[in-house]
Amino acid sequence: MMVIEGFVKLLRERKPGRGLFIFGFSIVLIVILMAIFAPWIAPHNPTEISADVFQPPSWKHPMGTNNLGQDVFSRIIWGSRVILYVVAVATTLSIVIGVPLGLLSGYRGGKIDRVLSMVMDSIYSFPSLILAIVIAVVLGPSPINTAVAISFVYVPTYFRMVRGQTLSLKGQLFVEAARALGVKDWETMKKYILPNVLPTVLVVFTLSVADAILTEAGLSFLGLSVTPPTPDWGYDLRVGQPFLLDGYWWLAFFPGVMIMLLAMGFAMIGEAINERLSLGTR
Amino acid sequence: MARGLGRYILIRALMIIPMILILYTIVFFFLRILPGNPILAVVGTKNIPPEQLKHLEHLAGLDKPLYVQYFDYLWKMLHGDLGVTLASPMGKPVSSYIALRLPATIELTIFAFTVSVLLGIATGVLGAIRKGTKTDTAMRVYSIVAYTLFIPWFGMMLQYLFGVKLHWLPTSGRIDPSITSFHPITGLYILDSIIQGNWTALGSVLEHLILPSLTLGIVLSGAYTRLVRNNLVDVLSQDFVRAYKARGVPDRKVLLYALKNAFIPVVTLMGLQFAILLGGAVLTETTFNWPGMGTFIMDRISYRDYNSIQGAVIVFAFFVGVISLIVDVIYALLDPRVEY
Secondary structure, eight states: OOOHHHHHHHHHOTTTTTTHHHHHHHHHHHHHHHHTTHHHHOOOOOTTOOOOOTTOSSSSSOOBOTTTOOOOHHHHHHHHHHHHHHHHHHHHHHHHHHHHHHHHHHHHOHHHHHHHHHHHHHHHHHHHHHHHHHHHHOOOOSSSHHHHHHHHHHHHHHHHHHHHHHHHHHHHHHHHHHHTOOOOHHHIIHHHHHHHHHHHHHHHHHHHHHHHHHHHHHHHHTTTTTOOTTTHHHHHHHHHHHHHTTTTTTHHHHHHHHHHHHHHHHHHHHHHHHHHTHHHHH | OHHHHHHHHHHHHHHHHHHHHHHHHHHHHHHHHHHHHHHHHOOOOOOSOOOHHHHHHHHTTSSOOHHHHHHHHHHHTTOOOOOOSSSSTTTTTTTHHHHHHHHHHHHHHHHHHHHHHHHHHHHHHHHHHHHTTTTHHHHHHHHHHHHHHOOHHHHHHHHIIIIISOOOOOSSSSSSOOOOOOOOSSSOOHHHHHHHTTHHHHHHHHHHHHHHHHHHHHHHHHHHHHEEEEEHHHHHSSSSHHHHEEEEEHHHHHHHHHHHHTTTTHHHHHHHHHHHHHHHHHHHHHTTOOOOOHHHHHHHHHHHHHHHHHHHHHHHHHHHHHHHHHHHHHHHHOOTTTTO
């Protein structure tokens, strides 16, 4: 509820960041609607092969056709499902794992904290795409596996943020009071610390979704996410590359633009929320 | 003080070790979770003679228990041995491949890094001195757009424009293959061609570097734009700047002093950006067919050559560790408040 109220506020109040928010929010909304209503919007079957290969954009094929004669526009619409699904599952997983670990580490301190922090810092400082590649390879190409690979590399982002916040909250009076009253540890974490940490999680979430989108696109560009003929932006971009050099620019151009727009939409929302809360996390 | 710094560097350097160890452990166990025999996965068919299979397994050390494999490799790693390749060609030291591929990635990342920092500072300064104007907004939009550019797509668009349409620049590889007079020594082609005094080769190497390093550099510059702009705006509103201005110090000079102060947090960002840069390098290398570490990992993945992937990850971890060490030392030298 709090999140929805915040969104409405950002939309209505004339304060800095409103333009950014509206712009970003519209892009994301359009892509989400595209994904939901794909069967009704797409003019053609995205996997149907036809003899009309390499047709430039026209009224019949707004974004042209690819090397197999598939309609690029329909593939773009259906492709939004894969990327949104993967990113949604991945970020949910990393929040579900990262937040409790961060709480535990920050609250308990001691050995657990030192070990967890060291592991998380090591993962955090390593190039996330490379680690995601290794995990994606091991798990094999499928959207759910890609999501797991991406979630793994974003756990430390949430962990570090939540741990830091927990550390500073732990010293505050209301937490000490709860402990003095004999409230159990996990209940203190759940009832007193977690609600105070959640706004930060929201900001980290909006800022890292754009990254996660680019990581997903990167993995599928490298051929590690879906198997053909599933329509997928990153993979379609890769397939289009050799033909781009022959002058068939529409095969690669449109999937890439969509990836960028979606990432930009989320980045703008994140930027606007961050500016409003002025937490200055980045 | 000098002794203190030496100690600081040493302690900071020792901190790289657990990081490499942790990443090695993660990758080792992830690669072993996979069901099936990697040798069979490589050979493809199950009808190779059992003795030969045994021999290959022995060669790769796969016949030993998991923990023995783990510590064996660790022990070898300490001696700079990253194991042997598991797939075509089989049994070659992984380090010999890395010696070939790493310089290409180093060359690309150094250029891309320079492009990103210079562009980021230029756009950030422009935004800060024109604060609140349309230029400022334009720089802000630049930073978001640059940050969310998808590397392969952006690279392809540059290839299309400068390679296919204008025929100005090559779109793949490191050097024109028709130049036969060039022989790599260190693998850093710029250095090699200068040592040999081979100016045609140098020209070709530089030409090949432009598009990949611009692609990667522009994408990574967005983060600097924001940080430089915001820091510089802060610093420019501080008292010492006003004092300079009141004394009639020329604007250009004041800006330089302010920039020096705004630069310290940028150094920290450089360390973080470098990891992202290396990740981006994998995509850039794939897009531009650049024979570096990123394409090496991707090649080896198609062969399921775990030793090579593991070796490459360790090299990357070491690379990241050294860079963050350098960044921390620079930071300590720049910022007198850091205690070491």
